[in-house]
Amino acid sequence: MTILLKTDPLRPDRDIIRKAAEILLQHGIVAFPTETVYGLGAVAFYEDAVKKVFIAKMRPLDNPLIIHISDLTMLHELSSNISEDVYLLAKKFWPGPLTIVLHKGPKVPRVTTGGLEKVAVRMPAHPVASLLIQETGLPIAAPSANLSGRPSPTTAQHVIEDLYGRIDAIIDAGETIYGVESTIVDLTTDPPTLLRPGPYPVEVIEETIGRRITIPDFARGLGEAEVALAPGVKYRHYAPRSKLVLVEGGEREEVARALDELLRKMPQGKSVCLALTRETLEALGVHQSLKVFVLGSRNNMYEIAHNLFKILRELDRELCDITLTEGVEEKGLGLAVMNRLRKASYLRVEVSRVKSLSFNQVPF
Numbered sequence: 001m002t003i004l005l006k007t008d009p010l011r012p013d014r015d016i017i018r019k020a021a022e023i024l025l026q027h028g029i030v031a032f033p034t035e036t037v038y039g040l041g042a043v044a045f046y047e048d049a050v051k052k053v054f055i056a057k058m059r060p061l062d063n064p065l066i067i068h069i070s071d072l073t074m075l076h077e078l079s080s081n082i083s084e085d086v087y088l089l090a091k092k093f094w095p096g097p098l099t100i101v102l103h104k105g106p107k108v109p110r111v112t113t114g115g116l117e118k119v120a121v122r123m124p125a126h127p128v129a130s131l132l133i134q135e136t137g138l139p140i141a142a143p144s145a146n147l148s149g150r151p152s153p154t155t156a157q158h159v160i161e162d163l164y165g166r167i168d169a170i171i172d173a174g175e176t177i178y179g180v181e182s183t184i185v186d187l188t189t190d191p192p193t194l195l196r197p198g199p200y201p202v203e204v205i206e207e208t209i210g211r212r213i214t215i216p217d218f219a220r221g222l223g224e225a226e227v228a229l230a231p232g233v234k235y236r237h238y239a240p241r242s243k244l245v246l247v248e249g250g251e252r253e254e255v256a257r258a259l260d261e262l263l264r265k266m267p268q269g270k271s272v273c274l275a276l277t278r279e280t281l282e283a284l285g286v287h288q289s290l291k292v293f294v295l296g297s298r299n300n301m302y303e304i305a306h307n308l309f310k311i312l313r314e315l316d317r318e319l320c321d322i323t324l325t326e327g328v329e330e331k332g333l334g335l336a337v338m339n340r341l342r343k344a345s346y347l348r349v350e351v352s353r354v355k356s357l358s359f360n361q362v363p364f
């Protein structure tokens with residue numbers, strides 16, 4: 001059975017949070033909001049509880065969990081090798097959506113770190129998350145509270161869709177703030193590595209530690225999740241069931257022209273939807289038979305980030321077979337948005353290549 005607990009996000013009800021903390025201390029698992037997305041928590045030191053998290057999500061055991069803390073003393077229980085850079089980042093960005101990967105201390109079970117000798121730590125800023133950790137008095141391991149491979153949840157309703165009946169409790173405190181997961185930086189490598197772009201742009205993190213950070217292709221959403229024009233590879237990460245076609249690059253008029261061209265090439269008998277920015281939709285004009293989802297404004301990456309996962313889930317509810325979407329500029333929060341869009345995509349195509357594209361080779 002799953003208990004639903006409701007509270008105000010900004011002034012959390014202490015009794016409600018205590019109840020959730022008790023469940024965690026009894027080795028249960030609880031979904032709770034953070035400023036990024038909802039997490040599914042277990043006390044990081046309880047192996048049996050952490051295993052329940054992997055099972056509930058159907059998550060592969062080698063995919064490590066982020067450990068959430070509410071103050072810096074907890075950090076010392078997780079790692080015994082804390083560099084000056086960690087303190088610099090913690091001072092500037094915690095509490096907030098930054099996860100730091102450092103060397104694991106002996107107290108952290110390997111189950112929690114997916115077998116790695118490294119541990120990922122973050123201090124969330126959401127009042128509910130923060131109070132929950134304080135009331136529990138122990139660090140909480142929490143991946144996003146979705147079934148493995150599904151878009152991350154930004155509302156309690158999303159958690160219910162994926163995990164109701166599989167976990168002990170859900171704290172509902174409304175929508176999360178950012179809508180994309182934390183920025184992850186690995187400080188155990190030299191130079192440090194960006195493992196996942198998020199709300200804090202990599203540029204300001206580099207500035208803080210005074211060092212360059214390596215941005216591997218996979219952090220841009222390239223590589224692993226790539227579906228080349230030659231079809232075959234179908235592993236998608238934030239995958240909606242709807243097949244997402246991502247048009248990359250170009251000014252809004254070019255994008256609109258490319259979309260127009262794509263619409264004419266769509267296979268017959270498929271339900272085609274659009275998930276686009278307001279500006280591009282305007283340039284494209286009305287296509288009455290199509291279902292339209294507005295990502296936000298091209299000039300407001302916060303709006304797009306906030307709406308993205310919710311829209312990915314809506315595409316499935318609306319039974320869109322194919323959804324055409326557009327890329328954004330890869331700077332600041334835009335890098336985080338592009339990483340998610342590319343990972344969720346079935347097919348990526350440059351604006352300039354749309355003309356020569358033939359869907360005969362693509363199995364929709």
Ligand code: TXA
Pocket residue numbers: 034036037038039040063064065066097099101113116118119120142143144145180181182184195
């Ligand atoms: O914003 C967030 O980070 C959210 C909220 C709930 O805090 N959490 C989240 O967790 O997105 P999850 O499990 O969906 O993504 C965690 C990712 C892992 O897939 C892995 O790539 C990386 O963090 N990670 C965790 N521990 C790591 C470690 N020890 N070494 C390297 N990467 C690690």
Ligand code: MG
Pocket residue numbers: 143144152
């Ligand atoms: Mg996740």
